[in-house]
Amino acid sequence: MIERKISFCRICECSCGVVVTVEDGRIVQVEPDRENPLSAGHLCIKGKCFPEVVYDPDRLLHPVKRVDGGWQRIGWAQAIDEIGERLAHLIDSNGARAVAGYIGGGAAFYPPSWQLAARFLRAIGSPNRFSPATIDAINWLRACEGVLGDRALIGIPEWGDAKYMLVIGANPLTTNFSMLQVMPRGLELVRKARQRGAKVVMVNPRRPVESMGITDEHLFIVPSTDVFFVMGLINVILREALHDKEYVASYCSGLETLRELVADYTPEATERITGIPADKVVQVARDFARARGAFAIAHTGVSMAPNGTLGEWAVIVLNAITGNLDRPGGLYFDPGIIPSKPKAAPSERRPVPVSRVRDYRLYGSEFPCSILADEILMPGEGQIRALIVTGGNPMLSFPNANKLERALDQLDLLVCIDRYVNETATFADYVLPATTFFERPDVSWPLTPTSAVPFLQWADRVIEPLGESKTELEIFRMLYQRLGIPLMNHPGLEEEVRAAEEAGEGIEAISDLVFTFLMGGARVSLDELKQHPHGLIFGEKTFGQSIPDRLGTPDKKIHLAPEEFVEPIRQLEPPVPDGQDNSFILICRRFLSSFNTSYHNAPSLRKVIDENFAEISAHDAGRLDIADGEYVTVQSKVGRVIAKAKVSDDIAPGVVAIPHGWGHVYETSQRLARQTPGVNPNVLIDDEASCDPFTGNPAQNGTRVWVTKGAVV
Numbered sequence: 001m002i003e004r005k006i007s008f009c010r011i012c013e014c015s016c017g018v019v020v021t022v023e024d025g026r027i028v029q030v031e032p033d034r035e036n037p038l039s040a041g042h043l044c045i046k047g048k049c050f051p052e053v054v055y056d057p058d059r060l061l062h063p064v065k066r067v068d069g070g071w072q073r074i075g076w077a078q079a080i081d082e083i084g085e086r087l088a089h090l091i092d093s094n095g096a097r098a099v100a101g102y103i104g105g106g107a108a109f110y111p112p113s114w115q116l117a118a119r120f121l122r123a124i125g126s127p128n129r130f131s132p133a134t135i136d137a138i139n140w141l142r143a144c145e146g147v148l149g150d151r152a153l154i155g156i157p158e159w160g161d162a163k164y165m166l167v168i169g170a171n172p173l174t175t176n177f178s179m180l181q182v183m184p185r186g187l188e189l190v191r192k193a194r195q196r197g198a199k200v201v202m203v204n205p206r207r208p209v210e211s212m213g214i215t216d217e218h219l220f221i222v223p224s225t226d227v228f229f230v231m232g233l234i235n236v237i238l239r240e241a242l243h244d245k246e247y248v249a250s251y252c253s254g255l256e257t258l259r260e261l262v263a264d265y266t267p268e269a270t271e272r273i274t275g276i277p278a279d280k281v282v283q284v285a286r287d288f289a290r291a292r293g294a295f296a297i298a299h300t301g302v303s304m305a306p307n308g309t310l311g312e313w314a315v316i317v318l319n320a321i322t323g324n325l326d327r328p329g330g331l332y333f334d335p336g337i338i339p340s341k342p343k344a345a346p347s348e349r350r351p352v353p354v355s356r357v358r359d360y361r362l363y364g365s366e367f368p369c370s371i372l373a374d375e376i377l378m379p380g381e382g383q384i385r386a387l388i389v390t391g392g393n394p395m396l397s398f399p400n401a402n403k404l405e406r407a408l409d410q411l412d413l414l415v416c417i418d419r420y421v422n423e424t425a426t427f428a429d430y431v432l433p434a435t436t437f438f439e440r441p442d443v444s445w446p447l448t449p450t451s452a453v454p455f456l457q458w459a460d461r462v463i464e465p466l467g468e469s470k471t472e473l474e475i476f477r478m479l480y481q482r483l484g485i486p487l488m489n490h491p492g493l494e495e496e497v498r499a500a501e502e503a504g505e506g507i508e509a510i511s512d513l514v515f516t517f518l519m520g521g522a523r524v525s526l527d528e529l530k531q532h533p534h535g536l537i538f539g540e541k542t543f544g545q546s547i548p549d550r551l552g553t554p555d556k557k558i559h560l561a562p563e564e565f566v567e568p569i570r571q572l573e574p575p576v577p578d579g580q581d582n583s584f585i586l587i588c589r590r591f592l593s594s595f596n597t598s599y600h601n602a603p604s605l606r607k608v609i610d611e612n613f614a615e616i617s618a619h620d621a622g623r624l625d626i627a628d629g630e631y632v633t634v635q636s637k638v639g640r641v642i643a644k645a646k647v648s649d650d651i652a653p654g655v656v657a658i659p660h661g662w663g664h665v666y667e668t669s670q671r672l673a674r675q676t677p678g679v680n681p682n683v684l685i686d687d688e689a690s691c692d693p694f695t696g697n698p699a700q701n702g703t704r705v706w707v708t709k710g711a712v713v
């Protein structure tokens with residue numbers, strides 16, 4: 001029997017609609033859903049090739065336990081019982097902080113998974129929660145909180161309606177126009193905008209080759225100097241009085257302090273720091289301010305730098321002083337599916353836990369990933385002894401990978417919930433097989449306000465789960481039960497779910513109960529969504545209703561110079577060359593055919609990019625006598641990798657780019673990925689010294705390294 005089922009992709013934020021052809025219970029094709037009102041026919045190569053993941057012979061389809069250094073197949077009952085017993089024992093003997101959880105990108109797009117993993121930790125009383133937010137995006141959110149008073153007030157760029165688009169540290173064609181935002185039709189929108197005369201300027205240390213077709217001008221910049229570049233733009237705009245005076249007077253505070261903070265960053269000073277010519281700084285500033293409908297965005301290139309929070313601060317302020325926040329053609333604020341709750345009064349706030357290592361306060365209910373290894377390695381009360389990893393791969397995504405390896409090795413208990421025995425799972429005691437997204441009922445991700453338009457979609461499972469794999473909802477359900485915790489730590493939901501189970505209901509009914517619970521107070525109900533299988537745009541895109549109303553600052557103003565940022569801005573220091581011939585600044589990058597550490601075991605995607613590399617400029621290659629394809633050694637203060645050199649004209653001299661998410665050198669189940677493993681640039685990243693001071697986010701961009709011809713072992 002052949003069926004065509006409507007669903008959506010859940011690899012990245014875009015949530016593209018798909019039509020899946022299923023023949024006798026097996027997926028044979030994934031095509032774009034042209035009737036999906038959000039994605040309208042967009043589907044990238046990862047979504048098309050996803051059946052290769054579903055039917056990957058290397059996929060884990062039953063629970064396994066480590067026995068005598070090998071894997072033993074076990075049943076679900078045994079796995080959950082043993083894990084539950086060991087967790088209970090650890091909590092009893094060492095306290096709740098002994099248990100930590102990492103909720104990875106694989107869980108982020110399945111709300112029950114993320115919620116259950118997070119609430120499990122809360123239920124047992126452990127603050128030790130980690131996620132990829134503190135690898136890439138947290139600095140942006142921290143800056144939103146500083147300037148706008150709310151880290152969820154994320155501006156969505158108006159790709160289709162802006163007249164001027166300043167894109168810093170991003171490569172939209174490889175990221176599908178997304179960093180947290182749901183923007184599947186970005187390419188179509190920006191093409192139309194350019195036909196109407198809009199201008200796109202990109203600023204990166206590496207020319208974003210994949211996005212040059214939508215770029216009018218590209219400016220090379222010295223890595224980690226974005227904050228100085230944007231302060232240079234603000235300097236010009238304020239000196240020439242090009243700012244939106246009415247908007248600033250109505251909605252902003254701190255203008256005079258801002259003037260003082262940017263006063264030194266004249267175009268000439270900005271050129272000396274960033275490498276961007278002074279006349280370009282002036283031109284970009286004038287064009288941006290005069291565009292009347294412009295946005296500046298700073299993606300991972302900025303937020304993953306050592307001063308990422310302040311880099312993002314400068315960009316939000318640039319948008320604010322030109323009147324482009326909450327304005328058509330500028331940045332839009334989606335009210336989200338669930339209206340945000342008012343902040344608790346200071347007197348009602350609970351004490352915020354502080355990490356044992358480096359004294360980070362819990363932020364967004366999480367500690368930074370950069371401290372996990374030391375929290376495991378450092379003895380004493382509260383030492384982490386057990387880690388539950390849900391849909392993630394810290395071994396390839398956390399800084400100072402060599403240290404993390406030692407830490408994972410030392411854990412008393414490591415449990416991974418994943419589709420594969422991935423690199424992290426090679427250190428695990430148990431690996432529990434999760435379904436893919438086509439094997440579970442689901443609601444599209446934007447439960448937080450990041451969608452290009454107010455949109456949501458529900459999809460039933462397309463096929464039955466393969467082997468013994470289970471949804472994370474079912475897996476955590478069993479774990480909660482084993483430890484006597486009500487589902488979602490909520491007795492009312494537990495009661496409803498138990499009644500459904502006793503009535504013989506399956507995962508579909510349980511899933512409905514859980515989503516109804518999670519969507520409590522939402523602007524659209526699950527029943528309404530089910531009546532719109534292609535997805536539902538449930539509201540108008542509106543402007544002028546977020547600022548000032550949704551600002552979280554006490555005075556309902558946009559804080560151009562937040563008090564907590566002022567002194568750190570004054571103390572900002574540009575990176576200083578160390579004078580050595582082979583000294584470089586490391587940046588990371590990604591490919592469209594992969595998603596962080598994932599999709600390197602899919603044959604069609606491996607045909608696109610087979611392995612990562614160390615990309616350096618032809619100028620540097622000539623200087624150091626390095627040929628394209630030759631091995632080079634890249635050394636930092638904390639580690640060393642040996643990679644193939646890629647010599648190109650697309651990267652600034654003095655910069656080396658190594659795509660992240662690679663280094664498949666462990667005994668994983670992913671045989672294809674292991675054939676050409678690539679290298680893990682996180683071996684080079686310091687987990688202590690160069691982290692962002694506000695968030696602890698490691699500097700995957702901006703680390704000093706030394707590149708040597710040949711493989712130095």
Ligand code: SF4
Pocket residue numbers: 009010011012013014015016042043044045046047048176184
């Ligand atoms: S853009 Fe994202 S959601 Fe859309 S098909 Fe590609 S990976 Fe899937």
